[in-house]
Amino acid sequence: MFGVATGPDLLRLLAVPVFAWAAARDLRTRRVPNWTWYPLVAVGLIALLWDVLTIGDLTGVQRRLFAVQTVLSLGFVAPLGYFFWRIGGFGGADAKAIITLAVLFPVYPTYQVLGGTYPVYGASLGVFSFSILSNTVLVGLLYPAALAVRNLPQGTFTPAMFVGHPVSLRDVPTAYGRLLETPDGFTRSGLDIDALRMYLRWRGISFSALRADPQRYRGTVPVDANDPGDGSLGDGTIDEDGPVDPVDDDPWGAAAFLAEHSAYGTTPTELREGLSTLSESDRESIWITPGIPFIVPMLAGLVVALAFGDVMFAGLSAVGI
Template sequence: ADWRTAAAYLTLAAVFCGFFYLFQAMNLFGGADAYALIVITACIPFHPFETISGTSPLGFFPFTVLINAVLINIAAPLAILLKNLIEGNRAPLSCLFLGFPVSGEKIQNEFGFVMEDIEEGEDGRLVRRFIGFTESLRRIIRGERRIYTKDLRQHPDEYQKELTLYRKAGRVWISYGIPFIIPITAGFLTALFVGDIFFVIMKAIAGM
């Protein structure tokens, strides 16, 4: 029945909005990213018209937008890996996909999250440790904020110790800082006109 379909869409939209808000609260999404997805979910829960690739099997427009955004965003780590390999940068494999080293003197002018814990030992030597994805997730769950270069730029007085260590380190690894709102925008436009990219890829592989 139509009312059951409408109720299902409303329930799904409410669940998605709740998840996006929760991800923002846990710093997994930026505020603008989460609210953009919430607005899309609330205003366009289903495809407004048939796309170039036909009707999406998912049927839920915000999910198609999110999947498209994630697939588009995958291109960035591959480009970062290539950059690190060409420049000969050395780090754990996962970090080679997610970030790159920048000048410690100018780190506050970059965009991204700091991927290293740097401390100074009693002998004056620096002790450095990469912060992997799992460790980052644990810190987020514990409510610990990651160091964002924007915070270093806007609140230098609060990060005097860190800035001093970064300058002494010379080069510091940061994650790439492409705002997810850019892939979301691209995901929205492709979902609106092209359709579900993942579905298109699967159809091409299957030769349909």
């Protein structure tokens, strides 16, 4: 159509603006609504049906290859997103984004732009959704190096500089990510700040109140606890510090809180260590890992795949593998 691409492949380009919007929202709020993916899945199914209706124009070998690539995309790449979500490797939005890509891009699209044909390099496997994922992984590998370069001017050399950055203690409640510190030092599995916001809302206190009188909260649980929400910034904090009951065997009331609320898999030990670290520190800043929302490198992987193709396969081919 229009001398650029087939109709189905033009439809598939709708993924770029939608993923760009989702990536921007994920960076800003760490939340992407579920409804984001439904229209794209519908577009993918329409494009796939359109391809099937025109498959008669292909040779027998091409038809069989199309069938194999489609089966691999829908039967391997899509379940891969679900699997990593189930084991906690991805968030729900990340898994839905991968499933959406598997439906949208089972085979390599072809675009004619300014006399050139894109993607430039096609992987021998030919499953385009897999090429997007492999590009995504490569983009993600650049993240630790970028963080280290960003942290070098501060002159602080620590393992945390490759996975995080320091933030002011007073800004912790409005940040996204995970603490990289405990009372014993560096950790990769510190308290999730979303879980911190949930805990503060559950107790009905502000972060400044926690730091001002940590002993009050270390040995008590609230009598009338609040709904903790989901830890997003939009929930705010209920600053209604009410009556408390003393508790001897549950520091910070961590077990009581987590018995009712999962808080993204946080354990009582992680919550206790995080609260102790934040309430006892007399420094102005603390290291956190902001992580990188997976949809951000996925957008980059998609754009690179559409323009160039599969970077990993190209690299392997260049060295004779």
